[in-house]
Amino acid sequence: VSLIYERPVRFEEIDAAGIVFFGRFMSWSHEAMEHFFGHLPGGYVDLIVRRRVGFPAVHLHADWKLPFKFGDTIRIETSIAKVGTTSVTFRYDFGRIRPGGTEAEPAARIEHVCVTTNLDTMEKVPLPEDCRALFAQHLSNG
Amino acid sequence: VSLIYERPVRFEEIDAAGIVFFGRFMSWSHEAMEHFFGHLPGGYVDLIVRRRVGFPAVHLHADWKLPFKFGDTIRIETSIAKVGTTSVTFRYDFGRIRPGGTEAEPAARIEHVCVTTNLDTMEKVPLPEDCRALFAQHLSNG
Amino acid sequence: VSLIYERPVRFEEIDAAGIVFFGRFMSWSHEAMEHFFGHLPGGYVDLIVRRRVGFPAVHLHADWKLPFKFGDTIRIETSIAKVGTTSVTFRYDFGRIRPGGTEAEPAARIEHVCVTTNLDTMEKVPLPEDCRALFAQHLSNG
Amino acid sequence: VSLIYERPVRFEEIDAAGIVFFGRFMSWSHEAMEHFFGHLPGGYVDLIVRRRVGFPAVHLHADWKLPFKFGDTIRIETSIAKVGTTSVTFRYDFGRIRPGGTEAEPAARIEHVCVTTNLDTMEKVPLPEDCRALFAQHLSNG
Numbered sequence: 123v124s125l126i127y128e129r130p131v132r133f134e135e136i137d138a139a140g141i142v143f144f145g146r147f148m149s150w151s152h153e154a155m156e157h158f159f160g161h162l163p164g165g166y167v168d169l170i171v172r173r174r175v176g177f178p179a180v181h182l183h184a185d186w187k188l189p190f191k192f193g194d195t196i197r198i199e200t201s202i203a204k205v206g207t208t209s210v211t212f213r214y215d216f217g218r219i220r221p222g223g224t225e226a227e228p229a230a231r232i233e234h235v236c237v238t239t240n241l242d243t244m245e246k247v248p249l250p251e252d253c254r255a256l257f258a259q260h261l262s263n264g
Numbered sequence: 265v266s267l268i269y270e271r272p273v274r275f276e277e278i279d280a281a282g283i284v285f286f287g288r289f290m291s292w293s294h295e296a297m298e299h300f301f302g303h304l305p306g307g308y309v310d311l312i313v314r315r316r317v318g319f320p321a322v323h324l325h326a327d328w329k330l331p332f333k334f335g336d337t338i339r340i341e342t343s344i345a346k347v348g349t350t351s352v353t354f355r356y357d358f359g360r361i362r363p364g365g366t367e368a369e370p371a372a373r374i375e376h377v378c379v380t381t382n383l384d385t386m387e388k389v390p391l392p393e394d395c396r397a398l399f400a401q402h403l404s405n406g
Numbered sequence: 407v408s409l410i411y412e413r414p415v416r417f418e419e420i421d422a423a424g425i426v427f428f429g430r431f432m433s434w435s436h437e438a439m440e441h442f443f444g445h446l447p448g449g450y451v452d453l454i455v456r457r458r459v460g461f462p463a464v465h466l467h468a469d470w471k472l473p474f475k476f477g478d479t480i481r482i483e484t485s486i487a488k489v490g491t492t493s494v495t496f497r498y499d500f501g502r503i504r505p506g507g508t509e510a511e512p513a514a515r516i517e518h519v520c521v522t523t524n525l526d527t528m529e530k531v532p533l534p535e536d537c538r539a540l541f542a543q544h545l546s547n548g
Numbered sequence: 549v550s551l552i553y554e555r556p557v558r559f560e561e562i563d564a565a566g567i568v569f570f571g572r573f574m575s576w577s578h579e580a581m582e583h584f585f586g587h588l589p590g591g592y593v594d595l596i597v598r599r600r601v602g603f604p605a606v607h608l609h610a611d612w613k614l615p616f617k618f619g620d621t622i623r624i625e626t627s628i629a630k631v632g633t634t635s636v637t638f639r640y641d642f643g644r645i646r647p648g649g650t651e652a653e654p655a656a657r658i659e660h661v662c663v664t665t666n667l668d669t670m671e672k673v674p675l676p677e678d679c680r681a682l683f684a685q686h687l688s689n690g
Contacts, residue, residue: 129647133582133592136422138312138476139383144321144376145290145420152285166559167619167647170280170675178331179384189386192422194359208432221292221593241281244331260593260648275440275450276433276571278564280618285560291418298417308417309477309505334564356454363451420598423667428605429578432571435555454564466610473604473670482650518570525565528615 125260126159127154127198128219131190142190148182151232152216154198158212161256170241175250177210177236188229193221201262203233205254208246211235213262267303267402269296269340270361273332284332288326293356293374296340300354303398312383317392319352319378330371335363343404345375347396350388353377355404409445409544411438411482412503415474426474432466433514435498438482442446442496445540459534460527461494472513477505485546487517489538492530495519498547551587551686553580553624554645557616568616574608577640577658580624584638587682596667600682601676603636603662614655619647627688629659633671637661639688 137143154175159166169175190196197217204211212234217226240247249257279285297319301308308370311317332338339359346353359368382389391399421427421444440463453459474480476484483499488495496518498504533541558680563569581603585592595601616622623643630637643652666673675683 130582130593132565133422133578133596134427136420138417138424139318139320140422140424141318141320143290143294144324145287145294145418148287148290152287152559156556164647167556170559171619176281176283178281178283178328179326180328182286182324184321186320186322189320216392221590240388244463272440272451275436275564276569277455278562280559282564282566287560292616294417298414306505309414312417313477341687343508363448423602423604425602425604427574427578428608429571429574432569432574436569436571460565460567462565462612462615463569463610466570466608468608469603471605509601519587 124214125154125158125200127157127200128195129153130195131192133192136192140191144184144186147186147216147230147232150196150198150216151212151234154200154214155212155234156259158200161254162252169253173250174241175247176239176241178239179234179236180209180234181235184230184232188218188227190218190229195219197226200260202257202260203262204235205249205257205261207236208248209237210249210253210257232253267296267298267300267342269337269342271295273334273336273338275334278334282333286326286328289326289328289372289374292338292340292358293354293376294318294404296342296356296378297354297376300342300402301398311395315392316383317389317395318383319380320381322351322379323377324374326372326374328372330342330360330369332360332371337361339368342402344402345398345404347399347403350390351377351379352391352395352399409442409484411441412479413483414436414479415476419477420476423497428468428470431468431470431500431514431516434480434482434500435496435518438484438498439496439518442484442544443540447538453537457534458525459531459537460523460525462523463518464493464521465519466516467516468516470514472502472511474502474513479503481510484544486541487546489533489545489546491543492532493519493521494533494537494541500509551580551584553583553625553626555579555622557618557620557622559618562618566617567633570610570612571614573610573642573656573658576624576642577623577638577660577681580626580640581638583658584686586625595679599676600667601673602665602667604665605660605674606635607661608658608662610656610658612656614644614653616644616655621645623652626686628683628686629688630661631683631687632674634674635661636675636679636683
């Protein structure tokens with residue numbers, strides 16, 4: 123009931139204060155989400171390009187505990203906090219791995235509520251069945 | 265008790281679904297915040313580079329109502345939702361202006377809680393007096 | 407025969423070395439280009455969205471002299487180095503303005519060769535007449 | 549005498565024309581460069597953070613043949629085109645892999661001349677010996 127996405131913080135992701143500003147965590151969340159949809163044949167690409175089903179955000183809540191610096195590795199565990207008829211709440215638990223380390227300290231959590239949307243009409247549509255099944259498999263406990 | 269930051273959506277800010285993904289709103293919020301600090305002599309640059317006072321995010325809450333497309337203009341009204349001893353909550357009200365239009369439709373609201381931090385020690389510090397005075401002047405009503 | 411685009415370096419544009427990495431100059435060039443097309447009715451947006459004419463890059467050459475830091479202002483002078491039948495070469499001359507300064511030191515030059523492309527077929531097309539006229543007006547001397 | 553870095557094009561990397569604008573190739577080049585320095589103990593992070601040796605760009609030349617869309621995978625082969633006393637020229641050969649495909653079509657080449665720089669003084673310094681040895685091992689033939 124989870125899925126891990128891991129990669130190093132990149133050189134250009136550091137800000138003028140020498141850490142990573144809050145906006146990057148949204149890009150990282152989206153990367154983890156794209157990775158998560160890899161469980162479906164054709165993945166997120168097929169949803170967007172061929173099936174024209176998108177997941178625009180309607181709400182987002184984020185909490186941070188630890189800053190990220192150059193040299194750290196991001197470890198994101200994606201799960202599903204809630205499934206609705208036309209919506210889904212992704213949860214991203216961020217761990218920070220220090221240079222040379224292996225253990226991930228809890229660093230941030232983001233919850234991201236999306237509405238399933240027909241990208242041609244921009245109207246909301248019911249969750250496709252294969253998405254619903256995938257989300258059900260990855261429901262978080264906490 | 266507010267401050268307006270306005271600019272067009274840029275070409276590279278559009279995503280594969282043809283709209284603007286949620287992460288860009290964080291960059292836009294930060295731009296509006298940097299603009300807001302223009303009320304202090306030396307602005308945000310002086311805080312970060314010389315005074316070494318930063319504002320890392322600890323919480324964030326966002327709600328979206330309308331998508332942005334290429335050709336739209338972003339209009340952000342920045343205000344202060346709350347001031348603490350070592351923290352401040354920025355509020356960004358996003359309006360969307362359609363191509364050729366002049367009126368801004370309410371499109372999103374982001375609240376962004378920051379902790380005043382010494383960037384050399386990464387420890388929290390009391391809000392500097394000039395920042396506190398600036399925030400007090402721009403407290404939102406709603 | 408030129409056009410100025412000016413804005414401050416932003417907080418998130420600084421990299422882990424404390425300066426601005428080379429990729430950002432391309433975003434800045436594109437911003438200056440979008441600004442440049444503001445001389446046409448409907449601007450770059452109308453070209454891309456309604457007329458479906460795009461300008462993908464085929465060659466690029468860049469030279470840097472000075473680094474940019476947080477607090478600096480970018481001043482870009484856009485001109486046209488060359489006009490072809492189905493192509494155009496934009497030239498971006500970057501000036502760096504130090505915090506509190508007014509004068510721009512020459513910091514970089516980028517030349518950017520684009521091919522006029524039908525965005526539906528992705529095939530090259532002759533330069534539209536209004537674009538050709540605009541480019542002719544802004545031919546650089548040097 | 550080469551090194552491969554491969555990853556999918558991401559959702560937010562698509563522009564308003566539905567392809568990837570030229571600036572992203574610079575971010576991708578830098579990612580490939582960071583990956584390349586993984587051959588040194590501590591990698592690029594150690595160079596930047598502890599040893600304070602950076603590689604600011606002084607020249608760049610790029611040629612594009614094929615556009616990238618959402619669903620494509622980038623395959624970058626990094627090699628060294630030239631080594632100087634205080635400079636190095638990285639070469640990035642970009643291949644495009646179509647969705648579901650395995651073969652990479654030649655899509656772009658970027659050459660990127662950097663000057664070895666002391667990040668505290670911002671003055672140029674001789675190439676460190678371990679960097680020189682690494683570059684010598686990966687000299688390109690063409």
